[in-house]
Amino acid sequence: MFFDLFDSTTNYNAVIAAQSGSGKSFLTNEIIMQYLSIGSRAWVIDIGRSYEKLARVLGETFMVFDANSDICLNPFSIVQNYDEDADTLVGLVTAMAAPTQPLSDFQGAGLRRVLYPFTSKGEYGRFFNRPNNVDFQGRLIVIELEELRGRKQLQQVVLSTICIALPAARPLPRTRRSRFSWVRTGRRS
Template sequence: MAASGSGKSFLTNDIITSYISAGATIWTIDIGRSYEKLCKDIGGDFIEFGEHSHICLNPFQIVKNYNEEADMLVGIVVSMASMTDKLSDLQYSRLRSIIKLLWDEHGTGLLVDHIAESAIADEDQRVKDLGHQLYAFTTQGEYGKYFRKFSSSPASDTA
């Protein structure tokens, strides 16, 4: 974190532009609308979350090559499971294994529910805990509405 006006948005705009020019797909969570102009300038979709939004953010559906994108996917799920504490090496390793096994089974249809259920079924309590910690992002949780459906368009507002 840095003070307002210290160039965070400028640096991030530069990074985003570099990745876009290399053909990458970028998703940015924008609190404060710092990236709205850039999004419009490069022809992106600026989607607002609100009480009546029907946005679907299934991070698995945009995967083209799991082996190249596994670190990103695992990182997203780790952030969901533990927003404040670092996972133990065992938890991280097991979560990575679970996601790979479920990817092989479900592919781009993989949902957070699948990961939570598999973790809860694990014999190790530390891994079970991860499954419970993912609850908020499952179909039953408060953020589940953003992750529960497979959409024909990533970040779709019509799913």
């Protein structure tokens, strides 16, 4: 039986809610498999590795942001039209510089200092300060954020960069079932 999330004329969103251990991830893995079987593309953002086996069994992309990963999400190499994406990039830089509050004029002057961790010599530079090496064109892309749970600023910037990259990914031929995104938000991050 195929569960069609897009069988609606008004809204293409869905929520799966239940107690811990009741099979939400199992059901979601099944739904993802169904959509992949009809040629859809799926992107999953997760904390807890619920989709790692699925990605590995299918030979698809499983990204982990740990000390051994060679991931680089350079948002400036993702952007294709600066005029269209300038506001998004400004928001991303603001998330790097001021993760909890908007910048005042005075704080803006200190932007250089707070961006340092994202430079080639900074703690997070290896994730951003090289050519983008993540291919968002695969059928299934699982982005695992478990290792970023204790690094809120880096997690926020990674999520913001992914939000730039996913819509820029080459679209499939126009159908109702071209793209499927799943964001697991049930766990504290």
